[in-house]
Amino acid sequence: MSNNTISPKDYENFCKFLEEHSGIILGDNKQYLVNSRLAPLVDKNDVNDITGLIQLVLDPMQKKLRAEVVDVMTTNETLWFRDNYPYEVFKEIFIPEFKGLNRPIKVWSSACSSGQEPYSIAMVVLEYKKANPSQLSQGVSILATDLSPTMLETSREGKYDSLALARGLSDERKNQFFDDVGQGCFQVKDEVKKMVEFRSQNLQESYSLLGNFDIIFCRNVLIYFSPEAKAEILKKFAAALNDKGYLFLGASESMSGLSDDFEMVRSSHGIYYQKK
């Protein structure tokens, strides 16, 4: 039987490794989480136990294993139309405001997990176009990024089981935007899929190759980072946004004390931020 006890020193080193490579802060007493998430990698890597795996991970030469470990340590909880209000704000306030642009509205879903967030944005755009056929002639371009290769693969495939689909998606949207592909699975239709480009991006790294955006969604990921890392990311978001561009954080997240680049806007739907 494998030994699941992580020594304090190994835990400390592992936490440092994870923060450096993903920004994710584990905090105290999360050894149980490390154990449960790394357990499947123990056998695969021909080591005796979690301690052996952590020793291997701490070796900078183990690039592939390091990426796999970061991938399994990410928390990917998500759902369709999460919290609803960002999608209401997007439809009711942002699209009308940007509709005179002579180029597509540029949206970035910056921690897209398994695709629910960017595909929800795409569905709102399609619904808006259907209701307002003469508007949005330049369209909306949606870039979706994540650190996790597993999540990007799921997103690109766009196939979900009925359990995942039940989380936040109405029957009407399910019927309109998904094909039943059997065995309890549903595939997002091509008209939705082709609106989203998925790419790998670590929020800790430079965004200079991504271009500029009118709207950034960065929801439910900064909660895992240190205040310093959050401040750095907010600075890079401000640089990546066009003038007066918008940012959504998660419903429980705030940028208080972390950035002077944004103004908080309280709408009847909910809070969002505008670049000053």
Ligand SMILES: C[S@@+](CC[C@H](N)C(=O)[O-])C[C@H]1O[C@@H](n2cnc3c(N)ncnc32)[C@H](O)[C@@H]1O
């Ligand atoms: C809890 S999910 C949030 C998904 C979606 N934004 C939502 O609100 O439902 C957090 C996502 O952030 C990603 N993530 C964690 N650290 C990251 C980093 N440094 N760079 C980019 N993505 C990261 C994870 O892989 C995960 O998919």
